[in-house]
Amino acid sequence: MISMQSVEKHFGELHVLQNINIEVPVGQVVIVLGPSGSGKSTLCRTINRLEPIDSGAIAVDGKVLPSEGKALAGLRADVGMVFQSFNLFAHKTILQNVMLAPTKVRKQSKTEAKDNALRLLERVGIANQADKYPAQLSGGQQQRVAIARALAMNPKVMLFDEPTSALDPEMVNEVLDVMTSLAHEGMTMLVVTHEMGFARRAGNRVIFMADGEIVEDTDPESFFTHPTSDRAKDFLGKIL
Ligand code: ADP
Ligand code: MG
Numbered sequence: 001m002i003s004m005q006s007v008e009k010h011f012g013e014l015h016v017l018q019n020i021n022i023e024v025p026v027g028q029v030v031i032v033l034g035p036s037g038s039g040k041s042t043l044c045r046t047i048n049r050l051e052p053i054d055s056g057a058i059a060v061d062g063k064v065l066p067s068e069g070k071a072l073a074g075l076r077a078d079v080g081m082v083f084q085s086f087n088l089f090a091h092k093t094i095l096q097n098v099m100l101a102p103t104k105v106r107k108q109s110k111t112e113a114k115d116n117a118l119r120l121l122e123r124v125g126i127a128n129q130a131d132k133y134p135a136q137l138s139g140g141q142q143q144r145v146a147i148a149r150a151l152a153m154n155p156k157v158m159l160f161d162e163p164t165s166a167l168d169p170e171m172v173n174e175v176l177d178v179m180t181s182l183a184h185e186g187m188t189m190l191v192v193t194h195e196m197g198f199a200r201r202a203g204n205r206v207i208f209m210a211d212g213e214i215v216e217d218t219d220p221e222s223f224f225t226h227p228t229s230d231r232a233k234d235f236l237g238k239i240l
Helices: 040-047 070-078 094-104 110-123 139-151 169-184 196-202 220-225 230-239
Strands: 002-011 014-024 029-033 055-060 079-082 157-161 188-192 205-210 213-218
Touching: 002 040, 014 040, 014 213, 029 040, 029 196, 040 055, 040 157, 040 188, 070 079, 079 139, 094 110, 094 139, 110 139, 139 157, 139 169, 169 188, 169 196, 188 196, 196 220, 205 220, 205 230, 213 220, 213 230
Parallel strands: 029 188, 029 205, 079 157, 157 188
Antiparallel strands: 002 014, 002 055, 205 213
8 A cells, every 4th residue: 555665865964764665555554663853754754745755666555656746636635644733724613624625625515525524523533523613622632633634535544643742641542542443444554653552552563763764664562572673672661
């Protein structure tokens, strides 16, 4: 579903992604771990071309990502992304936030988009807040809206970049629960997170990055019990 081959990227002198090779099969939940500054966000952002790459190739569902134009908009729509900051439109209601992209980009009718949005808000447990504005919701609720909004485009892949890092601790689980059910429903997911419990429970695979390189690529149990690299051991020593 996601294929990255020999991907290289620099920010000026900084070699932020170095020879990245990842093949993610349909339905796999990949957890991306690594110290701050290791390139995790940049990796996510290259997958839907929020960041261009210098060389290599990235494909989603077998389609190589073009760098611009209509085809790019189509491919971006296949990749849902949820960030640390929820980025909801403050002056639109929850329902309008979820309906916006499907009507503008997917050209869905208002009725279809509304039915779909209400179903998704139900799924993330906030259908009763549909007519409120983002500021009236808690951080956990806003992040669940952001997930519903991404799902409204009917993406083939969901990317999560530290979706719970900005939340108060008591709201973390309500967001992780939505992500866990999405994983169980077979969504292909790439999740940057520091939630190690979630990584172990919901992940099928761990990719550990350091200094722009993939240092380990293994199953969660092996990673957490027998990390092989010194950098992963050091990382786990600091967080566990
Ligand atoms: P992570 O998400 O693992 O913390 P990032 O992908 O955000 O890492 O950043 C990796 C490195 O690239 C960091 O050193 C960061 O400062 C740098 N970086 C990120 N975005 C940019 C940018 N737009 N321009 C220049 N440097 C950047
Ligand atoms: Mg980051």
